[in-house]
Amino acid sequence: MLPRGPALGFVASTRKDEYLKSKESMLATIDVCMAGRAAEELLFGKKNITQGASSDFQQASRIALEMVARYGMSEEVGMVFYTDDALARLSSDELAKINRAVKDLLESSYGRVKKLLTEKNKEHTLLAEALLSEETLDAKQIKQKIGWRKEDVRSPAPTLV
Secondary structure, eight states: OOOBTTBSOOOOOOOOOOSBOOHHHHHHHHHHHHHHHHHHHHHHOGGGOOGGGHHHHHHHHHHHHHHHHTSOOOTTTOSOOOOHHHHHTSOHHHHHHHHHHHHHHHHHHHHHHHHHHHHTHHHHHHHHHHHHHHSOOOHHHHHHHHTOOGGGSOOOOOOBO
């Protein structure tokens, strides 16, 4: 992490462009977006969280809304595709249903991430200390700092091309 302009730090992904993303891949991206706030809450407590995660929430909310209202990935809302114009014309009940589904995706993600960070507290602390001292870490350095072993990680979600 390195301060850049108004951002205090950021995560840059070097994944190849994906033409088709799986639901699992999109949920993983939402999890990454929620991780900063979850870590902040776990380290500093609910009363000391900051606005630092706002752009991450914006990205996570956009992805969740697309999953629900454009990609048919919500059982509650169904297999639909709403344009922006169609969304603007929906009834308040229909909009509330979409908002609940989006909120459920985001809250589920936050719960997953908090649980993971709690379970991996040792690794999280090692990584935070390394970032404080070195400011920038690449994937290889991160793996070394947390003692990563290939057998510790499940294979990534398949990407459709």
